[in-house]
Amino acid sequence: MKNLLAKDPINIIITGVGGQGNVLASRVLAGMLVAKGFYVTIGETFGMSQRGGSVMSHLRVSQKSVWSPQIPLGQADIIVALEPSEALRVMSRWGNPEVAVLSNSRVVYPIGVITGDYGYPDEERIKDIFEKLAAKSWMIDATSIAMEIGNPVLSNIVMIGALAKAALLPIDRRAFEKEINKRVAADKRGANLAAFDAGAKMV
């Protein structure tokens, strides 16, 4: 097999808040890559925090073998965040000067911010951090785009569309279409494809 990856393994972290479709996004992405013949290892943190807690998936894409389901610190190549402060949280532990970040700009306030115990960095501050510390970064209002398509939960697919267009991974629309056809009922495929295309337009 010829070398199809920029490095091996490519380390991707998909992060968000419980209920944003983080796990589905990681499965869809992994499915597209497995279909292309790669080894994919996913490590997921979910469980008690059904809604409102931080959720994170680690994906390792390799042509050689499975890898640890936990990515070593400082070694993320791509961060896809469904919520901006979660992007920062992952960045602060797995970031490095080469990392690419795609983040939804829509905020989901942690309970401690709602109570007034903590502050939340404003959007400009977050953008500055990405520009300074990431090699490439995109802020996308994925939730608003998804709401226009009809359901805010499609923001995960908007982000997958953006990721595909960013050309950081060997994935494309056709691979997405094949994968989504396996996973969702026929009447929902159109909305998913619309979300994917809308995301791709943002990059």
Next chain:
Amino acid sequence: MSKLLSSANKEVLFMGNEAIARGALEAGVNVAAAYPGTPSSEVIENLASVAKERNLYVEWSTNEKVAAEVAAAASFAGLRSMCVMKQNGVNVASDFLLHLTASGTRGGIVLVICEDPGALSSVNEGESRYFARMLEMPLLEPADFQEAKDLTKWAFELSEKIHNIVMLRSVTRMSHASGNVICGKLPNKIRQARFVYDGPLTDPLKGPVISTPVGVKHKLQQEKLKTARELFEKSLFNKYIGPKKPRLLIITSSACYLYAKEAVSMLGLQNRVGILKLGCTWPLPEKLLKKYLRLTNKIMIVEEVLPFMEENIKVLAASYPKEIGVKTFYGKIDGTFPSVGELNPDVVAEALAKIMKVKYKKLPVSYAQELRKVAEVIPSRDQTFCPGCPHRASFWNINAALKLDGRDGFVCGDIGCYAMASLTPAIGFYTVRTLHSMGSGTGLASGFAKLDMFGFDKPVLSVCGDSTFYHAVIPALINARHHQADITFVVLDNAGTAMTGFQPHPGLTVSATGENVPAVDIGKICAALGAKVAVSDPFDLEATTKKLGAFLEEKVNLKILILRQICALSPEKKGKKQYDVKVSDELCLGDECGCNRLCTRIFRCPALTWDKAKRKAVVDEVICAGCGFCSSICPQNAIVKAKARVL
């Protein structure tokens, strides 16, 4: 067709728990039973999803002990079976398992344990490998996804060979991780159930299945373990990778193998460090270990939770000092690895770098400094009840009733999402003061209530979920009733085993495989105990608080309030708002109101946020589940609910 039934040689992405289920299918499993518990639940969910096609009997049992018994019956009748549970489930099942390992089994039977190092979704870091040693049964630990399938299949063969149950241990990072798996063949043979019991008592295969005569059966049990050890010596699930003469030998198992492998590669130590990965961890393959222990004097044991392998390997090493020499061990006991929490590649790499005196690539200093600055501005995201969660409303009711009562009453908690009322700042007040194992809340409450003769005078409540009610609460309730313990017991009935993903339980009319089954009604059981029983909707604040208050006042022994409201994430409710909820700008007095931000500071729903510019509360419509309960907590009636339009 289900991915689980992929044809032979097909390569698929399986979650560890799917791989275990597939391994069981390839072994021709007939019966599978379990009680749900993260991270184990997907094994049964997957098997249930193909039960019709594969002619399986699959059930969600009332608790783990019953699950083990249901699986054992199938084994006694010559079928292949498995029971699945999370780490603490083994404690529940252990009494039966102690006797089962003594009586022996017939058809292949596998006990799958999914542990949770670091307690990512548990209230304990339980360790069940010691049960394998204590109950004298073989223990297998898969180290990747392919092995999760293959080792499960082999576990059935091993069990059938030695005629005893075999334990297979997974962990969260195996069960809830995913990787490539090449499928094997699915068998076509269908077994018939036949229970033979008219042979002599001393014949475990033809006589009654029983743990006596103890002397005979216990000896036989230990011989089975010896046979397992011999098979382990040759098993390909134990493998060594590394140089012929390593400076340091890592011995590891389970997901820790992947961490160790990555750590060695991060440090570029492939030519100096060897890894012996064990798939068979009890009884230890002695000859194999002696062979590799001889390679070097520096031995590092990489494992999670308690130092089980480390202790066993040290005992083995101490038995053969002349053959293998004096060793220095690095593990949990000497503090090389932390004694609590889960491991990862970084922890292993750091320990290894120190011992091998190598440096590993770190981030540029200035960049690392910037990252630390970023960390300072990130608000922590504490766990809380979901938007629309009936538990938030239930504890609001309980807190209101206790405050009105004014005698400093408290709640004995139990295991479920509602445990969050005690653990984290999920809600702005604390009512739950004890939290232990399933069913313990009511047992403890029953005990507290009998302390009045020693001057104890606080009202005591206990809570439990509907699934927990069947699992372990009934004996405690009988105890409370029989001993006239004055307690108020609240059932937080959200119509399913919600925390683990809505598995059905005996209170529902549907089985694991979707069949119609009779429901066992909680209210009727409670009434049959002779308790005073009432039912309420936790979203009805006024009625519920009133009923609770009356129960607290009344001195009639056992009082039971069933709070019924379906979980916000249940398939029936998910994504369907009952109400459109808004905060009225005119009515909300914001910072000026005397309530001191009751809605956002104390109630703590993720959808009810604070608009800093307006200095007033605001509902985030994307997050709001539309339960409407918050409209009853605002003293200004500023939170307004209107029937949602049906989409």
